[in-house]
Amino acid sequence: xxxxxxxxxxIIAHIDHGKSTLADRLLEITGTITKREMKEQxxxxxxxxRQRGITIKARAVSMRTKVDGQEYExxxxxxxxxxxxxxxxxxSLACCEGAVLLVDAFQGVEAQTVANAYAAMEHELTIxxxxxxxxxxxxxxxxxxxxxxxxxxxxxxxxxxxxAKTGVGCKEVIDAVIARVPxxxxxxxxxxxxxxxxxxxxxxxxxxxxxxxxxxxxKKGQKIKFLQAGTxxxxxxxxxxxxxxxxxKQLSAGQVGYLICNIKSLGQVHIGDTVSVAIGEPxxxxxxxxxxxxxxxxxxxxxxxxxxxxxxxxxxxxxxxDPSFDFExxxxxxxxxxxxxxxxxxxxxxxxxxxxxxEADIDLxxxxxxxTYEVTTKSGEEIEVHTPQKIPDQGDIEEFRQPIVRxxxxxxxxxxxxxxxxxxxxxxxxxxTEYLSPTRAMLVxxxxxxxxxxxxxxxxxxxxxxxxxxxxxxxxxxxxxxxRLDILVKNERVDALSIVCDRRDSEIxxxxxxxxxxxxxxxxxxxxxLQAAIGTRVIARETISAMRKNVTAKCYGGxxxxxxxxxxxxxxxxxxxxxxxxxxxxxxxxxxVLETGEEEGKGGVKQRG
Amino acid sequence: MTSIETSRAAYLHVPFCVHRCGYCNFALVxxxxxxxxxxxxxxxxxxxxxxxxxxxxxxxxxxxxTPTQLGAIDFAKLARLTRHWHPLAEGYEWTxxxxxxxxxxxxxxxxxxxxxxxxxxxxxSFRAEKLKVLERDHDxxxxxxxxxxxxxxxxxxxxxxxxxxPGETLAEWxxxxxxxxxxxxxxxxxxxxxxxxxxxxxxxxxxxxLVEADEELQRAMYELAIERLTEAGFEHYEVSNFAIPGHxxxxxxxxxxxxxxxxxxxxxxxxxxxxxxTNHRSTTTYLRRVLAGESPVAEREELDNEAKARxxxxxxxxxxxxxxxxxxxxATSFAIDQLAHDAIEKFARYGMLADDGQRVKLTREGLLxxxxxxxxxx
Numbered sequence: 001x002x003x004x005x006x007x008x009x010x011i012i013a014h015i016d017h018g019k020s021t022l023a024d025r026l027l028e029i030t031g032t033i034t035k036r037e038m039k040e041q042x043x044x045x046x047x048x049x050r051q052r053g054i055t056i057k058a059r060a061v062s063m064r065t066k067v068d069g070q071e072y073e074x075x076x077x078x079x080x081x082x083x084x085x086x087x088x089x090x091x092s093l094a095c096c097e098g099a100v101l102l103v104d105a106f107q108g109v110e111a112q113t114v115a116n117a118y119a120a121m122e123h124e125l126t127i128x129x130x131x132x133x134x135x136x137x138x139x140x141x142x143x144x145x146x147x148x149x150x151x152x153x154x155x156x157x158x159x160x161x162x163x164a165k166t167g168v169g170c171k172e173v174i175d176a177v178i179a180r181v182p183x184x185x186x187x188x189x190x191x192x193x194x195x196x197x198x199x200x201x202x203x204x205x206x207x208x209x210x211x212x213x214x215x216x217x218x219k220k221g222q223k224i225k226f227l228q229a230g231t232x233x234x235x236x237x238x239x240x241x242x243x244x245x246x247x248x249k250q251l252s253a254g255q256v257g258y259l260i261c262n263i264k265s266l267g268q269v270h271i272g273d274t275v276s277v278a279i280g281e282p283x284x285x286x287x288x289x290x291x292x293x294x295x296x297x298x299x300x301x302x303x304x305x306x307x308x309x310x311x312x313x314x315x316x317x318x319x320x321x322d323p324s325f326d327f328e329x330x331x332x333x334x335x336x337x338x339x340x341x342x343x344x345x346x347x348x349x350x351x352x353x354x355x356x357x358x359e360a361d362i363d364l365x366x367x368x369x370x371x372t373y374e375v376t377t378k379s380g381e382e383i384e385v386h387t388p389q390k391i392p393d394q395g396d397i398e399e400f401r402q403p404i405v406r407x408x409x410x411x412x413x414x415x416x417x418x419x420x421x422x423x424x425x426x427x428x429x430x431x432x433t434e435y436l437s438p439t440r441a442m443l444v445x446x447x448x449x450x451x452x453x454x455x456x457x458x459x460x461x462x463x464x465x466x467x468x469x470x471x472x473x474x475x476x477x478x479x480x481x482x483x484r485l486d487i488l489v490k491n492e493r494v495d496a497l498s499i500v501c502d503r504r505d506s507e508i509x510x511x512x513x514x515x516x517x518x519x520x521x522x523x524x525x526x527x528x529x530l531q532a533a534i535g536t537r538v539i540a541r542e543t544i545s546a547m548r549k550n551v552t553a554k555c556y557g558g559x560x561x562x563x564x565x566x567x568x569x570x571x572x573x574x575x576x577x578x579x580x581x582x583x584x585x586x587x588x589x590x591x592x593v594l595e596t597g598e599e600e601g602k603g604g605v606k607q608r609g
Numbered sequence: 610m611t612s613i614e615t616s617r618a619a620y621l622h623v624p625f626c627v628h629r630c631g632y633c634n635f636a637l638v639x640x641x642x643x644x645x646x647x648x649x650x651x652x653x654x655x656x657x658x659x660x661x662x663x664x665x666x667x668x669x670x671x672x673x674x675t676p677t678q679l680g681a682i683d684f685a686k687l688a689r690l691t692r693h694w695h696p697l698a699e700g701y702e703w704t705x706x707x708x709x710x711x712x713x714x715x716x717x718x719x720x721x722x723x724x725x726x727x728x729x730x731x732x733x734s735f736r737a738e739k740l741k742v743l744e745r746d747h748d749x750x751x752x753x754x755x756x757x758x759x760x761x762x763x764x765x766x767x768x769x770x771x772x773x774x775p776g777e778t779l780a781e782w783x784x785x786x787x788x789x790x791x792x793x794x795x796x797x798x799x800x801x802x803x804x805x806x807x808x809x810x811x812x813x814x815x816x817x818x819l820v821e822a823d824e825e826l827q828r829a830m831y832e833l834a835i836e837r838l839t840e841a842g843f844e845h846y847e848v849s850n851f852a853i854p855g856h857x858x859x860x861x862x863x864x865x866x867x868x869x870x871x872x873x874x875x876x877x878x879x880x881x882x883x884x885x886x887t888n889h890r891s892t893t894t895y896l897r898r899v900l901a902g903e904s905p906v907a908e909r910e911e912l913d914n915e916a917k918a919r920x921x922x923x924x925x926x927x928x929x930x931x932x933x934x935x936x937x938x939x940a941t942s943f944a945i946d947q948l949a950h951d952a953i954e955k956f957a958r959y960g961m962l963a964d965d966g967q968r969v970k971l972t973r974e975g976l977l978x979x980x981x982x983x984x985x986x987x
Contacts, residue, residue, distance in 0.1 A: 525959055525978055549828040550980045553800040553849045555927060557620055557864050558878035561885050561910060564920050564987070571984035 001073050003254035004183040008075045008212065009128070010092050012120055013102035014110035014469060018132040022102060022164035022173070023061075023076060029171055030063040030074065032242055060198070060210055060256050062240040065174060072178055075256035077197070077212075090119055091271065095197050095212035095256065098126040098181030100173060101154075105131040105139035105161065109147040109436055111410045111471035117152050126181050129154045130173055134161035147436040184214075186253030192216030192224070193283035194251075194259075194275040199266055201320065205237075207263035208245070210256075211275060215283060217252040223278035224261065227285045229270055232278040233261035266320040293474060294326055294342030295403070296349055296453050297386045299367035299496060300356070301338030303576050303587060307362050308337045314360035315339060318352060325352055330387065334496040334580050335365055335590070340386055343369075346453055363576070367496050368593040371449045374401040374477050389495040391484040394535050401477040402500075403449040406431065409460060410442050411468035418463040419443055426451040427502070446475060450500070485510055485539075487517070487593070488531040492581045499593045503534075509593075510540040516592035521585055523547045528583050616881055617667040618863040619695045621652070622874030623687070624892045625678040630744040631809040632771075632802060636876025636890040637674040644892065645683050651899040652687065655873045656694040664871065665696045668860035669703045675731075677711035681719035688723035695871070697724065702859045704729050704767070710747035712755035721762035727858075728759040729767040729796075735788040736781060739774050743802075749788070756792045765856060767796035772830040773822035774802050782830045783837065790841045795856035798849050799834045801827055828977060835973075847928050848976065865928050867921035867940070875905075884911045918943040923983050931963075931970025945969060952985040 013019040027033045059078040064071055077092045093099065099120040103113055120127060129148055134141055145156040160176055162169030186193075198210035218224065218238060225232045237260040239247040251257045263269060272288030302311045315327045326342040343349040349369060356362060373385045376399040377392055385391055391400075407428075409419055416433070423430070423445040431444035447456070452472060460468045485506050487497035497517075501509050510532030517530050521544055528544040555563060577584040624637045625645065638644065669691065679687060697703065704727040705720060720728070734740050735749040752768075759766045768789050772782050789797055804811045804821060813819040822830075835845055843851035847865060850858065863870050872879035875895035878887045889895045889907040898905045912920065918941040925932045938944050945953070953969055956962040961975030961982060971979055 525961060525981055547978045547981060548824045549801075549831065550978045551801075551831075551848055551976065552980055553803065555848070555864070555924065556861060557870060557872065557880070558876065558887065560864065560880075560920070560924065561878065561887065561908070563983075564923075567923070567980075567983045568987050571987050574984060 001252065001255060003186055003188065003252075005070065006073045006075070006184055006254035007098065007177050007181045008077065008096045008184060008254070008256060009098040009100060009177050009181055010077050010096050010120075010125075011100045011102055012093075012113075012116035013132075014104070014107070014112040014116075017102050017104040017107065017110070017113070018164045019078075019102055022100075022130075022132060022162070022170065023078065025164050025167050025170040026074075026076065026174060027061065027063060027243070029167070029174060030065040032061065032063045059243075060241050061243040062256060063242075065178075067175065067178055073255065074174065074177060077256065090123070091197050093120055093123040093125060095195060096123075096125055097184055098128060098177060100128045100130050100177065101148075101152075102130050102132050103144055103148060105134045105141050105144055106136050108140070108144045108440060109151050109410060111408050111442075111469040114151055114408060114410065114442070115471040115473075121152075127152075127154065128173070128176050128180055129159045130176075131159055131161045132164050135163040135166060135168060143437045143439070147440060150436045151434070151442065184254030186213065186215040188215075188217050188252040188254075190215040190253070191281065191283040192218050192222075192275070192277050193286065194218065195286050196226070196269060196271055196273045196275060198271060199269040201266050202260075205260050207261070207266050207269045209259045209261065209263070209269050209275070211251070211259055213251050213253050213255045213257075214286065215253050216277075217250050218259070218275075219250040220247075224259070224275050225278040225282055226268075226270070226273045227276055227282060228273040228288065229268060231268060233263060236260045236262050294324075294344065294372075295449060295474070296343045296345055296369045296371060297340060298343075298349060298369040299330060299332065299335065299338055299387070300327075300341050300353070301332065301335040301365040301367075301496075303363035303365055305336050310360065311339065311356075311362050311364075314356055314362060315341070318355060318359075322352070324348070332367075332389070332496045334494045334578055334585070335367070336578075338365075342386065346457070365578070365587040365590055367590055368499065369453055370500060371403050371453060373482070373500060375399070376401075388484055388498040388500045391498075391500060394483065399479050400482040401479050402482060404446055404475045404478045405449045405452055405472040406475050407445050407447050407452060407456070407470055407472040408442055409445070409468055409470045410436070410440065411460075411464050413439055413441050415464040415468060416441055416443060419460065419468065422456075422459055422463060423447060426456075427504075447472075448480065448502075449474070483534045485513075486533050487513060488529075488533060488538075489517070489521070489585065490528050490581050490583050491531075494580050494585070496590055497593055506532075506534060507539050513593050514540055514542045517589055518542045518544055520589035520592055521583065524583060526582070616664070616869040616871050617698075618670070618860055618868070618870035619664075619666045619668075619691075620670045620672060620860075620870060620872040620874075620877055620879070621687075621691055622674065622872070622877040622888075623671055623676040623679060624648070624674040624875045626673065626675045627678065627746060628744065629809075631813070632743065632805070634805040634808050635674065636892065638892040641892070642678070644896065645679060647896050647900070648892070649683065649686055649690070651896050652873055653690050655899050655905060656690070659873065660694050660871070663694050663696055665698050666871070667698050667701055668863060669695060669697060669701065670860045671703075671705040671725075673706050675708045675711065676705050677707045677716055681713070681715040684716065685719045685723060688719075688725070692724070702727055704858065704860060706731060707755060708747060709751035709755045712751065712758055714758065717758040717762045717764075720764065726764055727767065728755070728764045730755055730759075730769065730794075732768045732789065733771045734774070734785050736785060739777060739781070739785075742774055742776070743771060753792065756794065765796070766792070766794040767798065767858065768792065768794045769798045769800065770834075771800050771802050772834065773827045775819045775822070777822065777830075779826065779829055779833060783833060786834060786837045790837065795853045796858060797838055797843060797851045799831070799838075799851070800849055801831060831977070845929055848979070862928075865924045867917070867924060883917075884909060914941070915943065915948070917941070919948055919987050922948060923986050926962075926969065926971060926982075926986075927979065929970065929976070931968050933968050935967070949986045952982070956982055956985075 011019045061076050063074045077095055101117050145159050148154040149156050160172055193215040194211040194213045196209055196211055200208050202208050220235055222235045237247050238251055239245055240257040274286045276282035302308055319325055324344050327339040330340040331337055370388055375383050375397055377396050378398050426447055428445040428447040434442040460470055481503040482500050483503045483506050485499050486493050514530040514532050525547055527546045530542045531538045532540040577586050626637045626639045629639045703725045705725050706729045708731055732752045733743055733745055756766050804814050838851040839845055844854050845851050846857055869880045875892040876890040886906045887908040888905040895905045934945050957964045963970050963972050
């Protein structure tokens with residue numbers, strides 16, 4: 001296939017704007033897959049993705065279609081839509097010349113529409129703007145076009161309308177991709193050069209390496225070299241995704257496909273690596289990908305200490321398919337041996353946890369998420385801290401810095417006041433307001449990432465009745481009045497419950513945490529004192545009174561089995577609790593630190609456990 | 610302990626009641642007197658199939674439901690067939706639970722004729738208002754008359770009382786205790802009212818329609834009972850049970866010692882040959898199954914020796930005399946410390962258990978919160 005008959009593109013959209021549905025229609029229209037074979041959202045092949053209706057991992061599919069008698073190869077590289085996965089988005093975009101920017105004709109431009117469109121523009125991709133769901137009664141195509149023009153300088157005349165659900169206008173999307181997206185620039189005769197943009201592990205075939213051929217041609221049986229890794233392999237099989245793997249004799253410049261090279265471990269395949277020839281002068285190394293930034297951290301501990309090794313294996317296995325997630329062993333007095341894990345964001349964190357529980361069947365205790373802090377100590381030492389319990393004592397800190405993000409909120413204008421108040425409460429710094437249309441605006445604030453991670457998304461949804469969306473980018477670290485808030489249970493500090501917060505919030509937070517703990521910790525035979533403290537200064541306290549009467553009155557012949565089973569169950573429950581001193585603390589209590597002290601806006605992650 | 614020959618106790622469940630009281634979750638049928646003939650037939654069948662041949666026992670217990678709901682004639686029939694299958698050994702104890710409202714001269718006579726020597730009266734209270742809340746259909750006069758009838762027919766008397774009913778005060782509870790003591794029964798059981806899932810009280814409490822007595826009051830009431838009854842000469846020998854020395858419920862002690870026992874009737878639980886079985890709780894299902902020649906057993910479990918020993922340890926500790934290390938070892942071939950050394954040491958440190966090196970028993974404080982101890986002994 002000559003490069004001029006190839007088009008490589010992604011679909012970028014805000015979550016729920018219909019990206020996967022459109023992908024399904026395109027596959028159908030091009031005859032890549034028949035309706036009968038069509039499973040809903042074929043590209044989302046992980047269970048979890050299907051459950052959540054979001055695409056996490058980049059996937060690729062190759063379609064063929066004829067225009068005026070000429071056959072074209074159209075490669076769709078799928079991208080995740082959520083802000084946490086910006087890293088994967090850019091990976092996908094680097095393999096494309098164009099992007100279909102899909103916007104819901106009712107919802108309009110949302111925060112991630114803007115973020116993804118900017119990312120595509122940065123990669124100098126040609127944008128094909130498409131409005132989805134134009135058949136909806138509430139669609140407001142003219143206003144949405146205006147929003148697209150306002151925010152992204154898109155020519156309203158170029159905007160296509162379609163209904164991915166019914167298929168109306170979808171053929172036109174393909175035509176526009178062929179007409180507007182430039183053909184890949186590579187030369188099939190040049191030295192072979194390909195970009196590794198993804199990989200996955202197949203039990204029978206080993207590593208499946210996803211590549212975009214930039215230049216030259218690769219053939220079955222050829223010796224190839226991963227330039228960054230420095231390893232050479234024979235190409236055992238290659239081909240395209242249609243969307244199942246379909247073997248081919250060769251792949252050439254501009255094409256997207258896979259290589260199977262008898263590689264037994266995914267660890268040997270580096271995303272962003274360049275593949276070239278093993279014999280003779282290799283091609284130039286391509287600019288790889290930016291290392292993903294881990295923004296959110298939490299501790300993951302096996303409920304049962306016996307499962308530590310099993311957890312390590314499970315984490316390693318997940319990391320293989322998701323290098324954006326990171327983990328290292330850590331120890332907690334309260335929770336024993338576990339891992340400190342770094343994630344791209346909160347959603348990413350939730351997904352990894354769910355996947356761990358589903359795929360590895362390990363019962364987990366999770367500590368509240370936190371961000372990375374920078375501390376300059378009085379002795380001039382610079383430290384980066386991912387764990388609140390490792391923050392030095394107050395007296396040893398010269399400067400305490402936290403990550404600040406620029407947050408863009410897109411929302412109906414009616415809710416501007418509410419969101420501004422929310423940001424002001426969180427000591428956000430106002431940047432600007434942009435009106436996308438008379439009824440919708442983009443509000444930009446600089447906020448502490450810790451506050452954003454904490455509950456911003458839930459609060460935004462609640463204030464805007466679900467209509468507001470947000471996106472953020474890291475600006476850098478700024479000094480702040482931060483303190484480490486410790487929680488003491490029966491006079492013992494529970495390391496896993498320490499949090500970092502703004503000094504001005506510490507009392508409210510401290511009170512909220514111990515109030516929640518009071519609810520979560522069962523009564524004991526003795527009184528249990530709960531305290532929140534900064535250093536040695538106690539700022540809040542509660543007491544769990546001792547159990548006064550707990551005795552089964554009737555225990556005769558018929559009651560014995562039932563009672564024994566009940567007590568057995570209680571024993572199992574107790575085993576899953578963590579003992580600090582003499583106090584048994586249920587796992588759920590370790591999320592108590594997420595309590596805000598406000599009435600609404602509770603983080604979704606808290607429901608776990 | 611593992612042979613059928615060793616079971617020396619039998620329980621018989623009589624599921625009939627006029628009305629299901631709001632707090633009751635026992636296996637019973639209300640207002641189905643028409644089922645009595647079928648029930649008698651089923652009991653006969655179950656006993657004959659289960660036992661094969663008559664088995665002599667030392668203690669027999671008719672519980673309910675309300676055994677006295679049968680009336681004198683049917684009671685006599687049930688007594689006759691039970692005694693056929695379970696001949697009573699010399700010096701036996703035969704208890705029948707009775708509703709004070711049912712205790713007529715005829716009933717007392719029928720019991721005495723059959724050989725019943727212990728009447729367990731479901732008095733619950735002497736106060737009209739409390740009896741009404743508890744949905745009981747008797748009054749204090751009927752309790753007094755029942756005790757007199759029992760005495761006249763040579764039966765010992767056990768009285769059941771409930772405390773911590775909605776709205777009850779400590780003084781009211783004391784009055785109930787005093788009236789019970791004044792009747793000079795050999796035995797008194799006191800039960801804190803519990804709200805069981807599936808009962809009307811459970812739902813009413815959830816709705817806010819009934820207010821559970823607060824924990825401090827419940828504790829005070831329980832402690833008051835212990836104080837009053839021991840002062841009156843009763844021995845507090847199990848969590849809820851008090852007896853004049855020499856008059857403990859021998860039948861119930863079978864359960865708490867971990868000994869085996871036979872049982873028949875809907876929802877009845879037996880422990881024979883190391884196997885625990887519970888019959889189906891629904892009276893109609895029970896009847897249908899037995900009469901169709903099927904087994905009425907709904908649940909069955911067989912514990913290994915260690916689990917048996919642990920269970921025994923707990924139920925034995927619920928008896929206030931506690932557990933003697935040597936006796937326990939001899940009975941179970943497990944040493945207490947092998948099973949629960951750490952837990953016993955811990956609870957002794959908390960002051961919940963008293964351990965003199967030979968005998969382990971609950972302290973007063975431990976008794977009050979003993980349910981928090983048991984899971985750690987399993």
